[in-house]
Amino acid sequence: MKKILGLCSLGMLLVCSCFTNKGKLEFVAPESGKVIVIGQQVNFKLKFPTVALDSVVYAVDGNIVGRKNDTTTLVVDSQTIGLGTKNLTAKVYVDGKEDIAYSNVIIVPESAKQYGFEIVNTFPHDTSAFTQGLEYADGILYESTGQYNYSSIRKVELTSGKVLKKTMLDAKSFGEGMTLWGNKLILLTWEEKIGIVFDKNTFNQIGTFEYGNSKEGWGLTNDGKRLIKSDGTNMIYFLNPDTYKEESSISVYDDKGPVDSLNELEYIDGKIYANVYGQEIIVIIDPTTGAVEGQINLVGMYTNPERKTYDNELNGIAYDKDAKRLFVTGKKWNQLFEIKLNER
Incomplete structure (x- = not known):
């Protein structure tokens, strides 16, 4: 009962x-x-x-x-x-x-500003470079490349495209985004979830670190205070530049919803510029809110008739802070472009 x-x-x-x-x-x-x-x-x-x-x-x-x-x-x-x-x-x-x-x-957020482009200059680019990270400093391009067995970090002469220095990664490592921090070159790997630290001048490896909550290694840049990392989702992570620990993150949204597949990154005048993987688009992100404030449409910029339908994606953003020059390229492209943005 x-x-x-x-x-x-x-x-x-x-x-x-x-x-x-x-x-x-x-x-x-x-x-x-x-x-x-x-x-x-x-x-x-x-x-x-x-x-x-x-x-x-x-x-x-x-x-x-x-x-x-x-x-x-x-x-x-x-x-x-x-x-x-x-x-x-x-x-x-x-x-x-x-x-x-x-x-x-x-x-x-509200609808983003839309930008077109004007090609200012064109420079040669190594067609063997599966570009994953790109940065400009002291008159030199620093570039990281991907693919197993072929990943590398490089020092490249802008005007000629000549590779001045190159170090290959381990064959089992897939190189991804990279950034310069003082005398260090910090590189991500893809699914290995390991970051590698090199001496900027000698390219000797001087350290490694593991990722935190971010799923993979895609893009990397910095704002002078923090490292800024993408992992192929709509998330952006902020890392301590000394400990490499993920300390905070933002979700990236435009007026349609989450913006996934964020890839190579560059920090320009207080904003994060990000390639969207598989698209001829760069989005401009507010690092505080995650709002997409601008969208750069680069369709039609690279017109090489021998371009393949895969493994030739737009991927590579570098910025000359002193001369205010914006450079973009892609995986295995034969050209690197200096472009000027035009608001539509």
Whole structure:
């Protein structure tokens, strides 16, 4: 008899406290998956099972954004929520019992500025270079190349494309993005999840480090304070330049949603420039919010008739800070371009 009463009590508890499972408590607004432009209001409105309630607690990703003692709509400024996919909850309390409703939204930035290009100069580029990282310093290009058995780091003369110095990686390492930090050249590998540190002048290896939460090694740059890393998703990671530990991250979004396949990176005038893998596009990212503020369309720049349909992707961004020159190239391209951006 005690067991039967216990089961009945449990059944009554489930009936009383799980309105959501019966569809009685649910979000009317915002609809699940709704896309909201940053700065717009988010209206939290529920379909309540009863008008007699004690309180409602609203939260975004577990952080409380408002409380109500009635069934009226809660209005929240999306600026306070930030960009990205956000999980919404509403906890309703009635006579000491709790029920929960769920929804989610995607907060996106305003439409990005669109840029075309003008070719200012063209320079030779080694067609054996499967370009993964590119950087300009002291009149010289530093380049990292990929593919197993062929990965390398290089010092290249800009005007001639001549390789002045080259060191090959281990045959089992797939070279990816790289950046210069003081007298160090810091290189990523792809699926090996190992970063390699070289002496900038001798190209001798002087250290290694492991990745943290980032899945793979793709692009690498720095802002003078932190290393900035991509892993092929829409995430950007910020690393301590001394310990190489991932200390923070941002998610990158444009007005359509997350921007995946972020690849080679360059930090230019306070913004992160990133190749989008497989596309003739560079996106300009706000490093604080993750918002895509600009998009550079480079379709038609590289017109080599012998270009293959694969392994010839746009990939390589370098910047001459002193002369304000922007360079771009791609994997196994025979040209490296200096370009000027034109806002459309």
